[in-house]
Every structure is written in C-alpha cells, then in structure tokens.
C-alpha cells in the first residue's frame with residue numbers, strides 16, 4: 001500500500017518536474033554507468049535523477065520533491081563511500097555541472113559553484129599563486145569535503161577545509177534560496193561546517209585562499225621489518241609537531257608485493273627544517289626509498305591523487321585516537337598482516353595546529369583536540385566479487401582498535417550502520433545540530449552524512 005502511494009507520488013513528481021522544465025536523466029542505468037562512482041561495489045537504485053545548473057533549478061526540484069514527499073540526495077563529486085549522494089528511492093539532484101570558479105587574487109578568496117571538485121579549485125587557485133585547503137583526492141567534491149569538515153595536508157597550517165568557508169548560497173528544502181555567513185543565518189552557516197549536506201543544497205561558496213607557493217614534501221618508505229619503529233617515530237613526532245608540519249603514515253602493499261609503511265610529511269616552513277624532520281623519521285629504520293625536497297604547493301595533490309583508485313570495491317571504517325600507544329600500533333600492524341586483499345590499506349593522519357585552535361562550538365565539526373584519525377580501506381577487485389571477507393576484515397580491524405580509540409569518529413566517513421560512533425562524532429554539538437536540522441529540514445527531505453539519533 002505504502003509502495004503504491006510512493007509510486008503514484010513519484011509519477012506525479014516526474015510530471016511536475018517535466019512541466020517545470022527540469023532536466024530528468026532519461027536512463028538511470030546509463031547515468032550510473034557513466035557517472036564516476038568511486039565505490040564500485042555499490043548497486044544504487046535512485047528513483048529519479050535531475051540535472052541542475054542553477055540555484056533556481058535546484059529550488060524548483062526541491063519544491064516538487066518536498067510536495068511529493070520524496071526524499072532527496074545531492075550528487076556533487078560522488079565520492080561518499082556509502083553512496084549517500086544517490087540513495088535508493090530518492091530524487092538525486094546532480095549538481096556536478098555547477099563548476100563556476102572565480103578567484104580574487106587581491107582578496108585571496110574564491111567563489112565556486114556547488115559542483116566544483118577539489119582538483120579544479122586547486123588548479124585555479126594555484127594558477128594565481130594561491131593555495132586552498134583540500135584533501136587527498138582531486139575528484140572529491142569541494143562542497144562534500146568541507147560540509148563534513150575536510151581534513152587535508154594544509155589543515156594544520158590553515159584550519160580544516162570548512163574553517164575556510166566564508167559564506168555560502170544554500171537552497172533550503174522548501175526551495176528558498178538564502179545566503180549565510182557568520183552574521184546571516186548563523187545557525188545554518190554553523191551547521192554547514194561539519195554537519196554535512198543535511199540542511200540544504202549548497203549551490204555556491206566563498207572560500208579563503210592562502211599565499212603559499214612552495215612546500216617541502218618528504219616521503220619515506222620503510223620495509224615491513226621497520227613498520228613498528230617507523231610508526232612509533234611518526235606517532236611521537238606528531239605529538240610535538242608545529243602547525244607547519246602535517247604527517248600521515250600509510251600501510252599498503254608496495255610495488256615489490258610486500259607490505260610497507262610510507263611516512264609522508266608536508267612542511268610549510270623553511271625548507272631546512274622540513275629536511276631535518278624528514279631525516280629524523282628516516283633514522284627510525286633503513287628506508288627502502290626516500291624522496292624529499294621543495295615542490296609547488298599546487299602539486300601537493302599529485303602525491304596522493306587517485307591512490308585510492310576509482311571503481312574498486314571498498315569498505316571503509318575509521319577511528320580517532322588521542323595517541324598511538326604501542327598496543328594500538330601492534331593492533332594496526334597485526335591487522336594489516338591479516339589483510340584479505342593486496343589492495344587494502346590503512347592510513348593514519350594527525351590533526352593539530354590551526355585545525356585544533358578553533359573552539360569546538362564554533363562550527364558543527366566538534367573534534368578540536370589534537371587527534372590521530374585511522375582510516376581502514378578494505379579494497380578489492382573486481383568490485384562485483386562477493387566481498388564479505390574483505391568487509392569483515394575491515395570491521396574486525398576496526399573492532400580491534402576500538403578499546404583504545406575515542407568514542408566518536410569522522411562523520412563524513414562513518415557508516416550509517418555505526419550509531420555508537422555517530423552519537424559521539426559531533427561532540428558537544430549534537431543537540432544544536434539536531435535543533436538546526438529540525439528548523440531547516442523539519443520533514444527530513446535531505447539525508448546526507450549521518451547525524452546522531454535524536455534522544
């Protein structure tokens with residue numbers, strides 16, 4: 001009965017959208033096949049896909065979907081690992097063509113459309129000698145990245161990606177177009193910075209850029225025999241790292257087929273000091289490879305871009321830690337030793353400096369203490385294979401890390417099926433976040449990254 005009601009509402013919605021001149025994608029299957037879906041293991045079943053180029057079109061589509069009580073997903077860069085931008089039985093608003101970028105070199109600001117990717121903005125800012133806080137992959141949507149917070153190698157120096165948002169144009173679920181910043185629609189502006197796309201569709205953003213043309217990058221690769229020493233040195237260094245130093249450690253299978261630990265450092269101060277930090281990490285063992293030197297800031301992305309290749313099967317889990325205690329390092333090493341696929345990897349990065357100097361209640365992103373984030377990427381190919389053993393590996397390793405971990409985690413990467421972690425992901429900000437959701441989207445039309453359950 002409910003299904004019949006849904007189907008007739010959907011038919012009515014399609015007619016309304018057609019009448020309003022909205023561009024409905026004729027074949028959902030073709031769209032799914034043609035659109036870059038990062039996690040190839042997903043088999044999505046959205047109800048309708050509408051392509052939007054303007055805030056006005058987004059507003060029309062939202063109004064129609066709301067009137068028909070059909071929930072909406074917003075598709076930006078398509079890199080949410082659970083496919084939350086094309087949820088089953090939703091109307092997908094594909095805003096990936098909203099790619100306007102304007103750079104104001106004097107003001108060090110960018111105005112970008114809601115569908116701009118991190119790589120597109122990085123390139124445009126870099127061509128003006130400016131840098132932007134982005135993450136590790138250029139194909140990730142800039143809005144999706146910063147709505148969830150936005151970790152990246154420049155965050156220790158300039159704050160999370162969301163800390164660099166100056167204002168946004170948002171289409172609310174009732175179709176109203178509003179501008180928000182610290183003075184206007186302040187609750188909405190607060191919620192956008194860490195609370196995900198749960199409050200409206202972001203069609204345009206003004207972002208702060210930075211005068212940084214060169215960085216010092218050090219990459220040190222250790223053989224597995226040095227894994228323990230390398231991770232311990234990395235962990236110890238991060239706890240005293242200045243804001244100019246970002247570091248991550250990656251456990252993966254190297255080109256020779258054996259597991260390796262890669263420590264990657266990015267230093268935004270004087271090159272000499274960057275070289276000293278790199279040498280300090282290298283001295284933890286006998287690196288099998290080391291590369292260090294200055295590079296243009298715009299090229300930083302090339303160190304990590306597409307390393308988590310598009311189209312494979314993925315299961316992702318994440319945990320936060322205050323420190324990487326010896327037991328935690330042992331659990332990470334043992335977990336990687338038990339991997340079920342040579343494509344799987346574990347990444348650990350550390351957040352400190354500018355990203356932790358923002359008060360926890362200043363934005364919805366509530367984790368403002370220095371912390372390590374461990375990311376477990378169970379990865380397999382072909383993506384269509386029955387992959388429960390890779391999924392189980394990911395979950396078991398996450399379980400093994402749980403006793404030493406903080407209770408929350410990075411909401412942007414948390415599975416909808418992790419309510420315990422989600423309950424703590426926003427720290428003290430959960431009640432305000434839920435209040436803001438109830439205010440802006442009382443009918444729950446938009447479902448983006450997970451919010452805590454209301455008590």
Ligand SMILES: Cc1cc2nc3c(=O)[nH]c(=O)nc-3n(C[C@H](O)[C@H](O)[C@H](O)COP(=O)(O)OP(=O)(O)OC[C@H]3O[C@@H](n4cnc5c(N)ncnc54)[C@H](O)[C@@H]3O)c2cc1C
Nearest residue numbers: 076077078079080085135136141143144150151197202448
């Ligand atoms: C390979 C890879 C590398 C990553 N690296 C990093 C990293 O370095 N740092 C980091 O912090 N995270 C990283 N992430 C996580 C990533 O930032 C999030 O998954 C992000 O939400 C993806 O955004 P998207 O637009 O590409 O994805 P989508 O799947 O299109 O969207 C993700 C979510 O954001 C919503 N959304 C997107 N655009 C809008 C908009 N304009 N208005 C309203 N809602 C919107 C969607 O509805 C959905 O809920 C990475 C993910 C992958 C797969």
